[in-house]
Amino acid sequence: MDWMAWTWPTAAFFGTIATLLVIFTILAIKFPETPRVGVLGIETTRGDRLFITLLGSAFINLAWLGLVGANQALALVVCLIFAAIVFRWV
Incomplete structure (x- = not known):
């Protein structure tokens, strides 16, 4: 990660957002909701x-x-x- 000048907290932040997007995609497929x-x-x-x-x-x-x-x-x-x-x- 040195080539991107990222720190571990930055990587954890973006990893958390990516994980949330995957979880919410799975929830949307398994449990569709109405607005x-x-x-x-x-x-x-x-x-x-x-x-x-x-x-x-x-x-x-x-x-x-x-x-x-x-x-x-x-x-x-x-x-x-x-x-x-x-x-x-x-």
Whole structure:
């Protein structure tokens, strides 16, 4: 991985996203769902909620870096809470 100048946390991040995409693809095949309308007032599926969660988590982490600093462990907790909220109510 040295030729790409990646660190192990970066590789773990992209590996996690790839794993999530595979899991959500398998879930979509095994358990098809109909879109539901949540608090945003738009129809969303599991994939839509995953995208909203990933996008929101990116903004949470950027805001955390700008306001708090490099201690991202607590930002992960905030992102997990955000993900639970999105998958429950959006």
